[in-house]
Every structure is written in structure tokens, then in C-alpha cells.
Amino acid sequence: MNAKGDANRSVRMTKQRLYQALITLLQQKSLREITVRELTELAGISRGTFYFHYADIYALMxxxxxxxxxxxxxxxxxxxxxxxxxxxxxxxxxxxxxxxxxxxxxxxxxxxxxxxxxxxxxxxxxxxxxxxxxxxxxxxxxxxxxxxxxxxxxxxxxxxxxxxxxxxxxxxxxxxxxxxxxxxxxxx
CATH class of the missing domain: 1.10.357 (Tetracycline Repressor; domain 2)
Known part of the structure; x- marks a missing residue:
């Protein structure tokens, strides 16, 4: 697979991990109580990666x-x-x-x-x-x-x-x- 395909797959996987982490946290608390730090820690990605894809948690939601x-x-x-x-x-x-x-x-x-x-x-x-x-x-x-x-x-x-x-x-x-x-x- 070419580099562009790998990058797209990587982006999809990153977003999927963020979705799953958000879903898990939403079962515990409201959206406004969720921090980017706890979301990214749960997803296993850096805050920089999160902000590369989304302006904030509300954009992800x-x-x-x-x-x-x-x-x-x-x-x-x-x-x-x-x-x-x-x-x-x-x-x-x-x-x-x-x-x-x-x-x-x-x-x-x-x-x-x-x-x-x-x-x-x-x-x-x-x-x-x-x-x-x-x-x-x-x-x-x-x-x-x-x-x-x-x-x-x-x-x-x-x-x-x-x-x-x-x-x-x-x-x-x-x-x-x-x-x-x-x-x-x-x-x-």
C-alpha cells in the first residue's frame, strides 16, 4: 500500500480510538466534564495529535x-x-x-x-x-x-x-x- 493509503488508515485508526475513548467517557460523565487530557490518555494518543484533527472535544462530538x-x-x-x-x-x-x-x-x-x-x-x-x-x-x-x-x-x-x-x-x-x-x- 502506498504512503497515502497508510496515512489514511492511520487517520481512521486515530479517529476510531478517539471515538471509542469519547464513548467510554460519555458513559461516565457529561461532555462538558471531559478533558482533552483524559480523552487522549484513554485513547493512547498525544494531545498534539488530537488538536491536529479537532479544535476541541465538541468538534469530535x-x-x-x-x-x-x-x-x-x-x-x-x-x-x-x-x-x-x-x-x-x-x-x-x-x-x-x-x-x-x-x-x-x-x-x-x-x-x-x-x-x-x-x-x-x-x-x-x-x-x-x-x-x-x-x-x-x-x-x-x-x-x-x-x-x-x-x-x-x-x-x-x-x-x-x-x-x-x-x-x-x-x-x-x-x-x-x-x-x-x-x-x-x-x-x-
Whole structure:
């Protein structure tokens, strides 16, 4: 592999170590309580390397959240057209499976502070995508409230599911969530 490829791999590995360290620390404390020193020590990199990639911890968190929001947006592309089908779509099962495979990340983003900036942005993305699809004219007040209920219910389900140790299995929680989503959609 050429030097440029090695450098890219090195950058990816460094960022992955920083992501993992941040996720670990977010499970222990809030973002504003985390220092660059403890983050870099946990990641096993120098402070200079950190500052080469990020202006501060908030920039790292923004990048991590942006990647997760992009993933969620892609998921919405699969879910919205599936709303009429009775069975939970594979994309929703995949989301819950991803959560069971990445519990630390999900705990950091959706866990104890589920009203974080990330979840507010995720809820907004979902609500805008759904409202645009199901009520292209902007929707009535009732539709907006029903959608808010559904979106917040989904996030509440995620938190409860995490607290229950990711039980029932991903396919079953996807089925339960899908039934609730379809029930609200039926009223819109």
C-alpha cells in the first residue's frame, strides 16, 4: 500500500480510538466534564495529535453525531416507503441490531441523557422526514402532535430497551416499535 493509503488508515485508526475513548467517557460523565487530557490518555494518543484533527472535544462530538445522523437519515430512506407493510421492515430490525452490536455508542448517545443535542437533532430529522412524506402540505396541528408523540415514543422505547439489557431481541423490539408507528400513522 502506498504512503497515502497508510496515512489514511492511520487517520481512521486515530479517529476510531478517539471515538471509542469519547464513548467510554460519555458513559461516565457529561461532555462538558471531559478533558482533552483524559480523552487522549484513554485513547493512547498525544494531545498534539488530537488538536491536529479537532479544535476541541465538541468538534469530535459533532463529527461523531453527524455520522450517526447520516446513518439515521439513510435508514429513513428505507423506512418511510415501508409504512404500509405490516411486518417490521428489515431496516428497522437492522437499526435495533446495530444498537445491540454497539451498546456503548448507543448508551452514550441515547442513554442517560436522552435529551442530548444528538437526540434533539435525531428527533427533528425523523419528524421532518415523516411530516414531509405523510403531510407534504406541512400537516395539521393534530398531525404534528401525533408525529411528536410517535417520535418521542420511539426514543423512549430505545431507552427502556437499553435499560432492560437489550431484551427482547432486536427483531422483537422492532416489531413492537413498528406496530406503534403504524398505529399512529393510521391516525394521521
Amino acid at each position: 459533532d463529527q461523531m453525531e453527524a455520522a450517526q445522523l447520516a446513518r439515521l437519515n439513510d435508514l429513513m430512506d428505507s423506512l418511510i416507503p415501508s409504512i404500509s407493510q405490516e411486518d417490521a421492515p428489515p431496516a428497522l430490525v437492522a437499526l435495533f441490531t446495530y444498537m445491540t452490536e454497539n451498546p456503548d455508542l448507543c448508551q452514550a448517545l441515547y442513554g442517560k441523557s436522552w435529551e442530548s443535542e444528538f437526540t434533539r437533532n435525531a428527533k427533528k430529522l425523523i419528524a421532518e422526514r415523516c411530516l414531509g412524506e405523510f403531510a407534504p402540505d406541512g400537516g395539521t396541528e393534530e398531525q404534528k402532535y401525533m408525529l411528536a408523540f410517535a417520535v418521542n415514543g420511539c426514543f423512549g422505547t430505545i431507552v427502556a430497551w437499553q435499560e432492560a439489557g437489550f431484551q427482547p431481541p432486536a427483531a422483537e423490539i422492532a416489531r413492537i416499535t413498528w406496530q406503534a408507528i403504524r398505529a399512529v400513522k393510521g391516525r394521521m
